[in-house]
Amino acid sequence: MAELIPYPFPALVRRMFAELAAQGSIFQLPARRFFLGEADFDLTVDFHGHRAPSPLGPAAGPHTQMAQNLVLAWLAGGRILELKTVQILDELVIPRPCIDMRTVGFNAEWSQELKLEESLAEYVKGAMAIEMLRQSGRIPLGPGAGEGVFDLSVGYDLAGIRGDRVRAFIDGMRDARAVVERLRGELSPADLPADLAHLRDLDFPHHLSDTVTLSTFHGCPPDEIEAILEHLMDEHGLHTIVKLNPMLLGAEEARHLLHDVLGYEDLRVPDSAFARDATWEEATGMVERLAARARGLGLGFGVKLTNTLIVENNQGFLPASEREVYLSGPPLHVLAMHLVRRFRRRFGGDLPISFSAGIDRTNFPAATALGLAPITVCSDLLLKGGYGRMGAYYASLRQRMEALGARTIPELILATAGMEGEENLAAARVANTEAYVAGLAEDPRYRKAANSTPPRKIDRHLELFNCLTCDLCIPVCPNDANFTLDLGGEPIPIVKLRREEGEGAGRTSGWRWVAEGGLPLTEKHQIATFADFCNECGNCDVFCPEDGGPYKIKPRFFRRREDWRRFPELDGFQVERGEGGDVVYGRAGGREYRLHACSGQLRFAALDGGGEGGGGGFEIRFEPRDPAGTLEVISAPWEAGELDLTWCFLLDRLRQAVLDAGKHNYLSGLFAA
Numbered sequence: 001m002a003e004l005i006p007y008p009f010p011a012l013v014r015r016m017f018a019e020l021a022a023q024g025s026i027f028q029l030p031a032r033r034f035f036l037g038e039a040d041f042d043l044t045v046d047f048h049g050h051r052a053p054s055p056l057g058p059a060a061g062p063h064t065q066m067a068q069n070l071v072l073a074w075l076a077g078g079r080i081l082e083l084k085t086v087q088i089l090d091e092l093v094i095p096r097p098c099i100d101m102r103t104v105g106f107n108a109e110w111s112q113e114l115k116l117e118e119s120l121a122e123y124v125k126g127a128m129a130i131e132m133l134r135q136s137g138r139i140p141l142g143p144g145a146g147e148g149v150f151d152l153s154v155g156y157d158l159a160g161i162r163g164d165r166v167r168a169f170i171d172g173m174r175d176a177r178a179v180v181e182r183l184r185g186e187l188s189p190a191d192l193p194a195d196l197a198h199l200r201d202l203d204f205p206h207h208l209s210d211t212v213t214l215s216t217f218h219g220c221p222p223d224e225i226e227a228i229l230e231h232l233m234d235e236h237g238l239h240t241i242v243k244l245n246p247m248l249l250g251a252e253e254a255r256h257l258l259h260d261v262l263g264y265e266d267l268r269v270p271d272s273a274f275a276r277d278a279t280w281e282e283a284t285g286m287v288e289r290l291a292a293r294a295r296g297l298g299l300g301f302g303v304k305l306t307n308t309l310i311v312e313n314n315q316g317f318l319p320a321s322e323r324e325v326y327l328s329g330p331p332l333h334v335l336a337m338h339l340v341r342r343f344r345r346r347f348g349g350d351l352p353i354s355f356s357a358g359i360d361r362t363n364f365p366a367a368t369a370l371g372l373a374p375i376t377v378c379s380d381l382l383l384k385g386g387y388g389r390m391g392a393y394y395a396s397l398r399q400r401m402e403a404l405g406a407r408t409i410p411e412l413i414l415a416t417a418g419m420e421g422e423e424n425l426a427a428a429r430v431a432n433t434e435a436y437v438a439g440l441a442e443d444p445r446y447r448k449a450a451n452s453t454p455p456r457k458i459d460r461h462l463e464l465f466n467c468l469t470c471d472l473c474i475p476v477c478p479n480d481a482n483f484t485l486d487l488g489g490e491p492i493p494i495v496k497l498r499r500e501e502g503e504g505a506g507r508t509s510g511w512r513w514v515a516e517g518g519l520p521l522t523e524k525h526q527i528a529t530f531a532d533f534c535n536e537c538g539n540c541d542v543f544c545p546e547d548g549g550p551y552k553i554k555p556r557f558f559r560r561r562e563d564w565r566r567f568p569e570l571d572g573f574q575v576e577r578g579e580g581g582d583v584v585y586g587r588a589g590g591r592e593y594r595l596h597a598c599s600g601q602l603r604f605a606a607l608d609g610g611g612e613g614g615g616g617g618f619e620i621r622f623e624p625r626d627p628a629g630t631l632e633v634i635s636a637p638w639e640a641g642e643l644d645l646t647w648c649f650l651l652d653r654l655r656q657a658v659l660d661a662g663k664h665n666y667l668s669g670l671f672a673a
Helices: 009-023 067-076 116-136 158-162 164-174 177-186 194-201 222-236 251-261 271-275 280-297 330-347 364-369 386-404 409-417 422-438 539-543 561-566 646-659
Strands: 045-047 050-052 056-058 080-082 149-154 211-214 239-244 301-305 309-312 324-327 353-355 375-377 482-485 492-499 511-519 526-530 556-558 572-578 581-588 591-598 601-607 618-622 632-635 642-644
Touching: 009 067, 009 116, 009 177, 056 067, 056 386, 067 080, 067 116, 067 386, 116 164, 116 177, 116 194, 149 164, 158 164, 158 222, 164 222, 211 222, 222 239, 222 280, 239 280, 251 271, 251 330, 280 301, 280 330, 301 330, 330 353, 330 422, 353 375, 364 375, 364 386, 364 409, 364 422, 386 409, 409 422, 482 646, 492 646, 556 561, 561 572, 561 581, 572 646, 581 646, 591 646, 601 646
Parallel strands: 056 080, 056 375, 080 149, 149 211, 211 239, 239 301, 301 353, 526 556, 556 572
Antiparallel strands: 045 050, 309 324, 482 526, 492 511, 492 642, 572 581, 581 591, 591 601, 601 618, 618 632
């Protein structure tokens, strides 16, 4: 299973507030990592007429495609959220794994992994959840600190963007009233704490976005890019940003920086990447015409630098079926900043430039001082700490502003350039760009020598339970799919039923209960994966010290039984809670099991060949208070001399770990307290 499945909005809300109250975290992000605003600084920037409390945000990518992604990005400090790119082709087959963060950054991922209609619903869910958190009073936000901007990202060709479904998506983001009211109707009083029941009736924002960043395929003809942007301005009235590619530097300069200066000789950019992309002259001519058109329509226009760089797939991690993949991280930062300098030399400091390439806590202050907005990040959030890394960005920015005596972003820009007066802001942006880029390529942090050591492995293979529980796999998952399980410290009982010899022995009689010790649980907790949010990107495998990959090896929980059934090749579990008790389905090594827990009794079945019984399967029931004395064998094969009940106790322990009172995860969130 390598597909994302949207999560019910009421369950998302229940999980969010219950976890915050009980554990001081939301979707496993601790409250100490929440961005609450800056008391001593005003980080406000203008983004095409919108006030944003900060220029920082997640880039269109794995951190902005589902509702919980958006909530996590906002909690951590993202205030301009560039939503994952949508397109008319929304049934993609994406190679797995698709992300390689062992050294710098490579990916084979390109567009949203949901249907257009699902993407719209996820973005609205995210916006509503954020608004509920803002208005709840449970997060002590500073004045204005909770505001944010959603920036659309669409692609990839004119025909698709003109189509009815993309038009409906854009219209839905311009006026989300219908989706808001549908989602509001799904909420019940039981989904919110009693003192927050009023949040269901909030006046949720309906106008979610009127800005769009256009992302096109590498090689999309410049005239088609221009036509798409004209369409988005003329037909939809959108402020537009065009994402441009580092190939605009030209083959000679790009390869010189990448190979000769930075030392990444192994990264080969194919000639075709330059041949099929726009030239500098074509791109700058297009920018001039589109900027003029936008002014005439009273709209904003800007450029985003940059898209990722095409390189040959020769690192041995991403599937060999992909001849080309996309480079990100430190080397792309240097290339993209050189392109920023080119644009500043050509257009001055007034052309709005959005930036995304190798941003991290060390260069965020400098990028802010260049007047770039938004400054979006992806690769760095895929490293240890995940979304929580954003806090260090603000700490670095505060330190820089304090050193310069600057309280606002304009003051920072001017002070960095040694200038005064708002009238000199454009000149200061240009001066700061020249100064920053002049020494950038010589900075050892961006060279291969500093970015060539992968995370350490310890020559040990993952197992279903009892890994190191270092928990590194949890924050590095952009979708928050990995979570912890407390299975208790007691071993899982290993129990066999053995048939007795004699006249009374039959199919369902004459069985003896034999305890054979236990499966030890030696770690403080266990790791599991919520299958609906795991798209097998592979990032948890990169940072796990053990071999095998948590997304492949660890217990995988499905939300719906039909999905558990739909992927019979995958081991996994599915849990349900109702008036008739709890039901757990499990599959391991091709064998399937079912456990029903109700009124102090366990009913366990080993299912045969994926069916509900028969053949080599068996079914028993007993009361845990006196298992041997209450044992009843309901069915068993004639030829069986021994029945293994270990999975009965394992399923029961897993059931308690995800559903019992005080547990806060995507399984417990499905059921009202």
